[in-house]
Amino acid sequence: MTDARARALERLATLGISRHEARWLVEEFLVGGDPEAETALDLAARRRLRGEPLQYILGHWPFRSLDLDVDSRVLIPRPETEELVDLALAELVHGAQSAPLIVDMGCGSGAIGLALAQELGQRGVRAQVILVDESLDALTVARGNARRHGLTTVSFLHSFWFDAWSESLAARVDLIVANPPYVADADLASAQIELSHEPESALVAPPRDGVEGFDDLARLIDGAPQWLRRGGSLVLEHGADQATPVTERLVERGFSDVADFVDLAGLPRMARGRWQ
Numbered sequence: 001m002t003d004a005r006a007r008a009l010e011r012l013a014t015l016g017i018s019r020h021e022a023r024w025l026v027e028e029f030l031v032g033g034d035p036e037a038e039t040a041l042d043l044a045a046r047r048r049l050r051g052e053p054l055q056y057i058l059g060h061w062p063f064r065s066l067d068l069d070v071d072s073r074v075l076i077p078r079p080e081t082e083e084l085v086d087l088a089l090a091e092l093v094h095g096a097q098s099a100p101l102i103v104d105m106g107c108g109s110g111a112i113g114l115a116l117a118q119e120l121g122q123r124g125v126r127a128q129v130i131l132v133d134e135s136l137d138a139l140t141v142a143r144g145n146a147r148r149h150g151l152t153t154v155s156f157l158h159s160f161w162f163d164a165w166s167e168s169l170a171a172r173v174d175l176i177v178a179n180p181p182y183v184a185d186a187d188l189a190s191a192q193i194e195l196s197h198e199p200e201s202a203l204v205a206p207p208r209d210g211v212e213g214f215d216d217l218a219r220l221i222d223g224a225p226q227w228l229r230r231g232g233s234l235v236l237e238h239g240a241d242q243a244t245p246v247t248e249r250l251v252e253r254g255f256s257d258v259a260d261f262v263d264l265a266g267l268p269r270m271a272r273g274r275w276q
């Protein structure tokens, strides 16, 4: 590290930015010997001190092997969602389709769908991936990320969950994967300031059947069977206190091989059901 970078790192740490984050900011903004870089770094530090998430300030964030553009139009992709991609890949191995049809519901930045398209492509699997969101802003960001990574086999659909799906997809989909909104309104109010910068529509879901934040999960579980082929899978991320309502609803709706999985922190955060 150069002297200028070391000094900048110290300055940011003194202002109250953690060393870990200060390093990200210095690497991003203090490029070359450009005097304007110092100003850009100061502006970035001020944004961070006001509580804006580091990822939005940088404008991009890694997700699995992709570097994704992110801004306040989309949810910041989370590490636990990287684990959801592992679960989705395992389902595709189980289903053993040579050219699977996959739908990422509520794609946001495109994290899940684009990672699947890229990683399956690297394995020689010609997957067709459809990325769905009700937010046109999110679809714009996801499209940009697909272009940036040359992922030309993916397509995009503006839809409120299943509402705008073509009948031609009925009983044909191999995998529906989603990280839907599942946070209760009251929990958002008490959450870290960083969450207040992310789109509320990406985080918060109304209650359903007495379960906080459950409405979107329930809609996905109820709607998926019409579209899954026999042997196809539904893979969902959910809140740590929602494993029981999610798995119970999957069973009630007729899914088989229903299971819930813990994340690296040991919390129950992902569910799977197979349609027979």
Ligand SMILES: C[S@@+](CC[C@H](N)C(=O)[O-])C[C@H]1O[C@@H](n2cnc3c(N)ncnc32)[C@H](O)[C@@H]1O
Pocket (backbone or CB within 6 Å): 074, 075, 076, 077, 078, 081, 105, 106, 107, 108, 109, 110, 111, 112, 132, 133, 134, 135, 138, 159, 160, 161, 179, 180, 181, 201, 202, 203, 216
């Ligand atoms: C928790 S974010 C997940 C974003 C991305 N999949 C990820 O994991 O980083 C939920 C996404 O679902 C979208 N969404 C919310 N309600 C929706 C609906 N009714 N239909 C389609 N998408 C919806 C939001 O716009 C947001 O992009």
